[in-house]
Amino acid sequence: GESVGLHLPTLSVQEGDNSIINCAYSNSASDYFIWYKQESGKGPQFIIDIRSNMDKRQGQRVTVLLNKTVKHLSLQIAATQPGDSAVYFCAEVLSGNTPLVFGKGTRLSVIA
Amino acid sequence: DAGVTQSPTHLIKTRGQHVTLRCSPISGHKSVSWYQQVLGQGPQFIFQYYEKEERGRGNFPDRFSARQFPNYSSELNVNALLLGDSALYLCASNQQGGGEKLFFGSGTQLSVL
Structure with missing residues (x-):
């Protein structure tokens, strides 16, 4: 993914509202996608994944949407909580044994 | 079950030195x-x-450089450290390689002075 330097895009939401974090992925042939949450000083935490043959997948309080036409991935978080404050990364896998490639991160800030 | 574990958590080295970082994958992975x-x-x-084997x-x-041992743990080695090597080094594991279902450890924070 491209470097965003020290200035990550930031999304600020009120506690209890829904959050939508967007990601433009790089390769139209990518087969599999993951969303990760990374808190300060910790490693990326697996949230949810989706294959390219799906356009929507739901987890607990989270939904991932995939639009292959425009190479766009989004993560929706319902009823956002202060504990959701973190940097969120999308990542893609081209196919088979190819490595996971991370996209740009977005910092989510929840206002209590 | 234990997740991916990495050691050490923090490390400070000087330019030109060598460093070895260690990782234990999730059981069964x-x-x-890296x-x-x-x-x-x-x-x-x-x-x-x-x-x-390197995939x-x-x-x-x-x-x-890196290597993986028979118990599936791994080491990452970096020689002749540069200031630009300062970073968080993350280890991740999964069952069968590739990038799917990849789970990360908390990382080793390396500072090169």
Whole structure:
């Protein structure tokens, strides 16, 4: 993914509202996608994944949407909580044994 | 169940020194991947090992090397450290290699002075 330097895009939401974090992925042939949450000083935490043959997948309080036409991935978080404050990364896998490639991160800030 | 464990958690080295970072994968996982994360950026792929064999290598110089042991744990070695090697080094594991269902450890924060 491209470097965003020290200035990550930031999304600020009120506690209890829904959050939508967007990601433009790089390769139209990518087969599999993951969303990760990374808190300060910790490693990326697996949230949810989706294959390219799906356009929507739901987890607990989270939904991932995939639009292959425009190479766009989004993560929706319902009823956002202060504990959701973190940097969120999308990542893609081209196919088979190819490595996971991370996209740009977005910092989510929840206002209590 | 224990997740991916990495040691040490923090490390301070000086330029020109050598460093070894260690990783134990989730039980049952046979593949380990290493990533470098510079402050403010997403993780960048360094290596992947599966069943003790190198499966993939990212765009990093030969100063970086790794290996996987019979118990599936792994070491990342970096020689002739540069200031620019300062980063969070992340280890991740999954069952069968590639990038799917990849679970990360908390990383080793390396500072090169």
